[in-house]
Amino acid sequence: MSDIQRVAEQYIAVWNETDADQRRALIAEVFTEDAAYTDPLGAVTGHDGVDGFIAGAQAQFAGLKFSLPAAPDAHHDIARFQWYLGPEGAEEPLAIGFDVITVEDGRIKQVLGFLDKMPG
Numbered sequence: 001m002s003d004i005q006r007v008a009e010q011y012i013a014v015w016n017e018t019d020a021d022q023r024r025a026l027i028a029e030v031f032t033e034d035a036a037y038t039d040p041l042g043a044v045t046g047h048d049g050v051d052g053f054i055a056g057a058q059a060q061f062a063g064l065k066f067s068l069p070a071a072p073d074a075h076h077d078i079a080r081f082q083w084y085l086g087p088e089g090a091e092e093p094l095a096i097g098f099d100v101i102t103v104e105d106g107r108i109k110q111v112l113g114f115l116d117k118m119p120g
Helices: 002-015 021-031 046-060
Strands: 031-039 043-046 064-065 073-074 078-086 095-104 107-117
Touching: 002 021, 002 046, 002 078, 002 095, 002 107, 021 031, 021 046, 021 073, 021 107, 031 046, 031 095, 043 046
Parallel strands: 031 107
Antiparallel strands: 031 043, 064 078, 073 078, 078 095, 095 107
């Protein structure tokens, strides 16, 4: 497994972790201290910002899971990948997005997120 594949899988695991303490520990492993996250719904920085943003999304989409439908496309320290959000095992995701990440020393430094499909 490539380092980028591992980072992308860890990133999805962070979004799926509902235990606040475990999610916070994963964030510390996956993101740099000064990481920036930006998507159409908000922009945050640092571990506290990322954690708060993810906790808010989990509250809004309780019970849904993120998944990677395909391997990331990467070069240098940049990767892009699509993600799905929906009930586990569902044929059709409720939401589809596309993220671009910058990796520094094996951890995410920046996320630029795009929303392709959101529930009504």
